Amino acid sequence: MADNDRDNRPSPDALLAEAQKETRGRLKIFLGAAPGVGKTYAMLETAHERQREGVDVVIGVVETHGRKETERLVRDLPALPSRIVDYRGRPFQEMDLEAILARRPRIVLVDELAHTNVPGSRHIKRYQDVEDILTAGIDVYSTLNIQHLESLNDVIERIAGIKVRETLPDSVLATADEIEMIDLPPEDLLKRLAEGKVYVPEQARRAVSNFFSAGNLTALREMALRHAAERVDAQMLNYRRAHAISGPWPTRERIIVCIGDDTASARLVRTAKRVAERRSAPWMAVYVETSRHGGLDEPQKDRIAQTMRLAEQLGGETVTLQGEDVAAEVVAFARERNASQIVVGRPRRRAWWRLPAATSVTRRILAKSEDFDVLLVGGEDTERSPRTFETKAPEQAWTWTSYLIAAIGVAAATGLGFVIDLWLPVPNISVAFLVAVMLIAMRLGRGAAVFASVASFLSFNFFFTEPRFSFAISDSQNILTIVFFLIAAIIVSNLASRVQVQVDATKTSARRTANLYEFSRKIAAGATRDDVLWAVVHHVAATIRGKSLVLLPDEGRLSIAAGYPPEDELGDKDAGAADWTWANGRPSGRGSTTLPAADWLFLPLKTARGPIGVLGMQMAGQEQLTPEDSRLLETLADQAAVAIERTILVADVEAARLAAETDRLRSALLSSLSHDLRTPLVSILGAASSLINYGDALEAKDRRDLAGTIQDEAERLNRFVQNLLDMTKLGSGALKPNADWADLNDVVRAAVDRSGKLLKGRQIKVDIDAGMPLLRLDSILMEQVFFNLLDNACKYSPPGSQVTIWARTSKDLALIEVCDQGAGIPEADRERVFDMFYRVEATDKQTAGTGLGLAICRGIVEAHDGTIKAEPGLHGAGTCIVIHLPLGAPPTLDSNETAGV
Template sequence: MAEAEEAGDKRPSPEALLALAEREERGRGRLRVFLGAAPGVGKTYAMLSGARRLRAEGVDVVVGLVETHGRADTAALIEGIEVLARKPVPYRGRVLMEFDIDAALARRPALLVVDELAHTNAPDSRHPKRYQDVEELVAAGIDVWTALNIQHLESLSDVVSRLTGVRVRETVPDTVLEAADEVVVVDITPDELIARLKEGKVYLPENARRAVDHFFKPANLTALRELALRRTADRVDDQMVAYLRQNAIEGPWPTAERLLVCVGPDPLSATVVRTAGRLASGLNASWVAVHLDRPDARPLPAEVRQRLDETLRLAERLGAETARLTARDLPEELLRYARRENITQIVLGRSRAGLLARLMRHSLPDEIVRRAADIGVHIVTDAAAAMGRERRPRSKPEPRRLAHGLAGAALAVAAAVALGLGISHVIDLPNISMIFLAAVVLCALLLGRLSAVAAAVLSFLAYNFFFIEPVHTFTVAKPHELFALVIFLFVATTVGSLAGRVRDQAEMTRRRVVTTQALYDFSRKLSGTAKLEDVLWAVVAQVQGTIGGRILLFLPEGRDIALAASWPPEDQLEATEWAAARWAYVRGEVAGWRSKTLPKAQHQFRPLRTSQGTVGVIGVQPKDTTKPLAGEDERALEAILDQAAVAIERTRLVDETAQAKAAVESERLRSALLSSISHDLRTPLASILGAVTSLRDLGGRMPQEARDDLLAAIEEETRRLSRFVSNLLDMTRLEAGALDLARDWIDMADVLRAAMRSAATAFPGRAIDVRRQPGAMLVKGNAALLEQVLFNLLDNADKYAGRGTPTVVSLTREGDRVVLAVTDEGPGIPADQLDRVFDKFHRVAHGDGRAAGTGLGLAICRGIVGALGGTIRAESPVAEGRGTRLVVTLPAGEPVIEAEAKDGDAKEATT
């Protein structure tokens, strides 16, 4: 048993198998990256050499783009291989020759060679970066070989700049290298590379001399070589761990680490994010980037907010999750979030603070280090920050707002002076400074802190000029009055600043309450909306009301997407808009305005993602496209899109559930129909066939009584078969709405007599007790159909009631309704099946488990009665725990024409 349990535990990791299945997704190509420490190590040469070998083996190899940089040996390797023509792109008066991705997709070779993965494409290209071209080719099922230098990795660009002094402008996200199926390291020693450089095998002689003096130094090349080998070693370790997990091989798994990095609006944050990305990559750890903010913080300037958004997007490109936290105690909130998310290490940046700041308060890194007893903390500094304290970004007031604040302060102080002078002529007020203090508070509450500070300074001067001896001068005669004046300035400034801060906090709280209430109302609206069309229009209206501008919403349609809703209504879109929307849907990435993909588009397209995948795409075009979305608008938009994605998925799941339920019901009915047909057709046909065969073979030798019995059996089974076929046809006509419902005034007593004659023939051994209320029972209906209803009820009673028990038929009038009831003394119907007995093909089993009938008779009754405006119901038990009563209720009436005719007959008889 122990061995079995031990063997049962040695199972492959489901996550590892899922990752393997995703990498081997059908129709996806494979990506091989030739990675080198620096230019000239032989990446392109090795790539082309391998491509030539495959071509010699019969593989369809095409060169999409290769830069030889004048190297003859590299150019010789291209000879004999098909090379795609480059695409000319006009740019600033000259023509750039770029890689033609459309030609590559149309050619669709088995292997495509595309050099220089980190290259930036010409403006107005489909993708800003070549690595995005390669990703599209791989997604299209084409194998791609490409080359990359280690300094172009996003997370290492700042390290390379610090080591070599050369700023790396073209970068590739680390996720591209991680997603590669194979990474081939092309490595040579620094001395060999410098020798090749001097021999002119890398650059032209003049360029080679400059390179040796700057970038190609032995120390730089050694450092780059170490970075390349370390990154490759990390990847090999990842592959080894994945292999072990996929094959259930035991071994010490790496400890699960999770990192958190704090992101701010300062330039140091980008360095902190890259450092955290390298730590996470080295530790094989997931990580999250968090931005902290206080509820009373003033809005950041547009350029600072844009820098913060770019830093968060950088973290996402490096593989991090992002989050925004708001709290008054930032260290406590950060640590609470870290413990809730199982964070093991925190990465912070610290710039040099001024002396006053260090004396007045602790910095965020100091507080985190002091309070984080069980979490590791990494402090990142920057050379630029070490040279001096970076100035904290401050928001500059708008000129109009500044003018209004100063003007309001001046008017408030002038009013205080006038009021003080007026009061001083009436009474001697010793504390007239309170009037000026009230003016300062009024400015703070109405116009903000800036106006309050300005009012405090103006009040200081006006109080001195008009009310302190000697008046009408700015001199102070008595020392205690100077002291009081200074105290007044301090109190007025402090009170004004505090009151202004309270006003700003109240305004920010009001805006957040409005946003929260709007999101809450939107959530309630979505939760009460069942139709997809209503959900789409609610989403479009909410987004438009939040950020303004133009809104587009796309939903999948087959293999493409279609415009499902827009505001204002749109009929035609440019090709760039469609391309960006399709990219956002297929790749699940932001595209269009202010993004890395198709930035020339007028809208920014964002995918609507759920756990099931991308359910749609929304495009937003703000009113002011020159500025990024404000932070509050961005957060509100993200919340709306999350709710919209869930609502769209919910409506689709409801539709799919209804379709699945209908499919199940259709399958059940089909099975029931086949079962009924196989039984109810085969049984009478078998009886008829047996009787006919007996009469043919033995008819002359059989007694007359036996022949009469066989003929009676044939007649009975033929009628039974006729009723079954008739029921099937009637049910089909009812569902198709083709049943003839021609109505006329009829007496239910006539219908009862006709049905009794048919029942006497069909059920000769069944005793039927008829109880009819005297008088006419007139209804407007179809006599033949109502006769069929009553006959079906009698047939049902005959099947389910025991032999020798009577069936009671009652016909009464109750007010404006005619009530027809058929009661039997059978075993009855279970309570949970009283409503289901009128469903098609539903049959109640006998005590021995067998079901009688086809399950169509009562369904036909319900259809006919409902079409005539009546109701039908089942009651069970009736008496002593047994019996079933089927009750039909029809609207009664009195025909006007017949009433007039009867009056005429009466007059004629009197005459």
């Protein structure tokens, strides 16, 4: 009953969490796979339902994106006015957090939880504003797309080819009190997109080509459903803990396999793996470490370690529990993890004379697990895992000297008994013998303690019971005293020796854990492969108090990658042993059963992908590894293999990225050369050929037109070559600004005059603050920047539209914008347009260009310690290239210099 009462009590963490929720607002997130599935619409409909129930609901911020159905729902709900934030000389609307906290509604609607606030707001991200609202005790309804989770950022980029800029930590979703999944099949979403219910037609066409493909939407939908299911499962577990519900709720299959020190454990693990794989369920291998663990022989300890390692290799989670009742610990753990099935081995036959307390673990689990399915795995696993290298036998826990010391201890207790006998009754003398037995048990072990118990019994009987100096007992009361003394002495000796075994096991476990922790910390801190290898060899050498090295494959053969102390080469015997370990994946060398004549012992470094190298070690002198050291080194080898594989994977990913980038640049360069060199050359050749062949027959006007064509195309070709040269100089660092104080108006006017032919048919508006101070810059290079920006604006904006150059000052920066009225740049491409040879795909036709203009602009601006980025134009129309340049204090002329002028 005590165990049941304990299981039915809520945990302290659950009680604390519930107490905190009492004063905190509740967060409900409407989660969707992609924009347009109806998250905001569902949130507004739910808000209307709560409003009809009499709940005070207000709108903090809701983005309708021009959707009529959404706008109709917004009109019927009270909304707090937005806060106007001035940024870069323009007003932006943001949610008014202060107004919400002052108004204190029951529920506030906050759309787009991952939104980034305009600089100047209280917080950088909107979810931080929501945290303040929840802390104030106000409930929040919000919306979120799955691609905005930080942990999925790289996955989304691989799937959709788009880098999501606005993200939030996964913990925000994990702390939500309620999640409502808004699901829409990809076919229906694409239909809504085509009907203009998600974006305006122009944006919809770009969305379909870039993000809204059936494959992308299906992958996003799967991730959203999976995260929602995991969150619901976590909420269910928290509910069970908070309400002290002991029984498991089998909402999801979870399998636990109970392993021991017998040879059948490997069979149990493989069976659990197959069962879990068929059911697509997570599974765990559990071992309960009792006080008898320290008394296991080395083969048994090895089997436990190898079984746990096998479970990890098969993809299971491994857990080690501490306790005396194996069955109770396993069942309690199964309840805690909400397991649905426990896998155990068939109980062995017990001798008829065994006590009921010796009932097998399997039978006790069956008796306690009425809430679980228990799978009994039959058969005896006859395969044994022989040690692949020899270890030093553990020292005997006791010798004949232990019994001699025990006898001396009993003699000392007898002498103390004579002293006690002078003042106290006979029964009190037994305390001296019990203390001696307990001390002997703690220091010398169980055997010596039992010997001391019997010796104390005889000594107590001979010297202190009547008649004295005889083993006969005349008083019946003394018979009970002496018998109970013997029983108490044996019990005390067993308890004391068991405690000592547990203490020794705890010390060993603590040393092993500390060693593994220190090793994990060192290899985790290694950024490169050399750092990891150095950490491995240094730690292994310190562990064995000898030498160590790591051999990795290089051009088809093993070579020494790192060693401590540094080692350049191995002898023939050692090299042969290392090659054998690499080829067969098993230990070899000194102390092993394979090639024992070698001076080094070699362990394979293996991961799930296969062998990656060999770990070598050499003990000092003729020492051999202890069994505990051998198991520790095997674990270190596994961790080292994973760490080395991590660095290899990082290098492979970087090499693949560089190769892909090289291929992209090569393709872009070939495309640019074929288009931007060939096109003007064809025009020049055609015009020149016409002049040569038909010059006399052509009128003067036609000849001028052909000559103008030659000039225009030659200038176009010259600009292309100049861009290539400038990009080459920027890449090599040869392009250095020759900075001097200059008037921005003069630089802009020079660029406008130079772009005269490009600006034909377009309006140019220059709006530079009259108080703009002189800027320290290279006038020629900055003129090239503005020329490239004007050229770019003309290419991507319709004839007759306006191109604006706007400049103001703000604190210590000059803010400059070059804006057009074209189709604009998609959000996903606004950063990539500054890459070499990258061009945004036009929606109607391919616009001529090399993809170098903006890359050159960024290189020149950054050389002036400035920044450049692309932003949407006013009301989302067109594109603004925004430049920030540092302001300085221009030199002033004193009166003498002015007079000289």
